[in-house]
Structures are given as structure tokens and as C-alpha cells.
Amino acid sequence: MRERQRRVLIVEDEPTIADSVAARLRAEGFAVHVARDGPGGVAAAASTRPDVVVLDVMLPGFDGLEVCRRIQAERPVPVLMLTARDDETDVLVGLAVGADDYLTKPFSIRELAARVHALLRRVDRVVEDPAPIVLGDLEINPAQRRVRRAGDEVHLTPTEFDLLVHLAQRPRAVQPRERLLAEIWGWGDGAGTRTVDSHVKALRRKLGADLIRTVHGIGYALEVGE
The missing domain is CATH 1.10.10.10 (Winged helix-like DNA-binding domain superfamily/Winged helix DNA-binding domain)
Structure with missing residues (x-):
């Protein structure tokens, strides 16, 4: 049976970044959906049920921190947060509301793709002893x-x-x-x-x-x- 294609949701309002990230992840075999603002990101997460979310902190509508809160309230999903600067407050608040990892802009597209794969491996990790x-x-x-x-x-x-x-x-x-x-x-x-x-x-x-x-x-x- 064919393995299900993994889905990635990118929530990013800068077209250049969103398009380049989407192109790289599609080239690596992911099904990619892009949302351009906070409300759109929450709606897309509910409709597409992604395996990973790549989420910018600064977004129109409401920010990525609120997007992360709302997404995680619905279902646990790995979130890679993007922040425009290495601001400790942004990073700590992002992690506190449910982000799993973060990257500071500007970042390497290769590094971002590696982080997405790492998040999926973590979720897929087989527990050696599944006993409670x-x-x-x-x-x-x-x-x-x-x-x-x-x-x-x-x-x-x-x-x-x-x-x-x-x-x-x-x-x-x-x-x-x-x-x-x-x-x-x-x-x-x-x-x-x-x-x-x-x-x-x-x-x-x-x-x-x-x-x-x-x-x-x-x-x-x-x-x-x-």
C-alpha cells in the first residue's frame, strides 16, 4: 500500500519566503498548503490537518503566537516557528504556547527542510517499550x-x-x-x-x-x- 503523502502548512505573509519554502518542501515530496495571515492559518490547519506547521510570528490578522495557541487547542501538531530576530521573548513565548522548534530569519531553506524532517521523525519514533x-x-x-x-x-x-x-x-x-x-x-x-x-x-x-x-x-x- 502506498505511503500517505505528509502534509505541511506554511503560514507566512512574505510571498518570497513562503514560495521558496513551499517549493523546497514540495521537491522533497510533501503536500504543501500556504496561508498568508493568522485567520487563514487557523482555518487551513482545521481543513487540511497538516502533519507539520511552519509558522511565522509576525502575521496580519493576528500573530503567529495566537495561531499556534488555536491550532494546538484543536489537536497536537508539530510547529516550527519563524521569528524575524533572535528575540528571546518571541522565542520563549512561542515555545510556551506550543511551538516545538524555531528558526531565526534569515535562515537556510535547507536547514528549514531538515528541521521539518526532524520534527516528523520525532513524532514517528517507535517507542521501544510501548507499555504504559x-x-x-x-x-x-x-x-x-x-x-x-x-x-x-x-x-x-x-x-x-x-x-x-x-x-x-x-x-x-x-x-x-x-x-x-x-x-x-x-x-x-x-x-x-x-x-x-x-x-x-x-x-x-x-x-x-x-x-x-x-x-x-x-x-x-x-x-x-x-
Whole structure:
């Protein structure tokens, strides 16, 4: 049976950027849809149900942060956010509302395509042990990619889920930020530790501040009750 063509939604109001990104991704075998503003991006995400979203921060109508919030409220989908400058606030807020990765303009089209492939590999990753993980009142079902705490289901983005599973597989063991970046994001140079920090902050917000312990200068550990 033929493998389904993966879908990418590009939400970008600069035609030159949108067209060049779309052309590269189509050349790599993706089905690509382009939206030019915030409302159009939300509508396109609902109608096309993309596998990955490439999303600019600065958009007409409403900005990419609001687009990301609305898309992630409907269904978890990997989001690669584009920001016009390496502004820490833009990056941290973007990651906090559900973006999985980011690139700063100007960027390499080749790098963007590589990041899209990496996001898909992360979502497609086969879990070696699909058995549910139960730690105290935390329940994780890797096969279904679902999480409950104290019986309540919690909505996580794909990267938040992968980070939680990684920490939960080694409860109470300290995981260095650099190792998390390499194993979850596939970044080998150790740069981008604030990406890890932002996703941990999101997990604490959704699952409780007591769940993940910070080991200053090193990384994080999952702390759960018996």
C-alpha cells in the first residue's frame, strides 16, 4: 500500500519566503498548503490537518503566537516557528504556547527542510517499550501518546510528550540539558538550552509545578510520589 503523502502548512505573509519554502518542501515530496495571515492559518490547519506547521510570528490578522495557541487547542501538531530576530521573548513565548522548534530569519531553506524532517521523525519514533508508564498519579501511554495526572487527561504538544516520556523512563535521575537537546531535539552542539527550559516550564504549567525538579547548572529530574 502506498505511503500517505505528509502534509505541511506554511503560514507566512512574505510571498518570497513562503514560495521558496513551499517549493523546497514540495521537491522533497510533501503536500504543501500556504496561508498568508493568522485567520487563514487557523482555518487551513482545521481543513487540511497538516502533519507539520511552519509558522511565522509576525502575521496580519493576528500573530503567529495566537495561531499556534488555536491550532494546538484543536489537536497536537508539530510547529516550527519563524521569528524575524533572535528575540528571546518571541522565542520563549512561542515555545510556551506550543511551538516545538524555531528558526531565526534569515535562515537556510535547507536547514528549514531538515528541521521539518526532524520534527516528523520525532513524532514517528517507535517507542521501544510501548507499555504504559505509571509513576504515582502520573499515567503515560506511549502507544496512544496520552497523559493523565490524578485521572485527568492533559493535552501535550508532541515535543512536550516526548520530553515527559524521556524523563519518566528514568525517574529521579538527573538529565543534563545538553543530553535532552541531543536526544529529543537532535541538536548536537549544546546550543538552545532555553528551548529545554521553556518546554519544562510548559510541562510544569500543565502537570503541576512539583513534577520536575531543577538541578541548577545541570538539568532536570522527574520527581513523583509513590
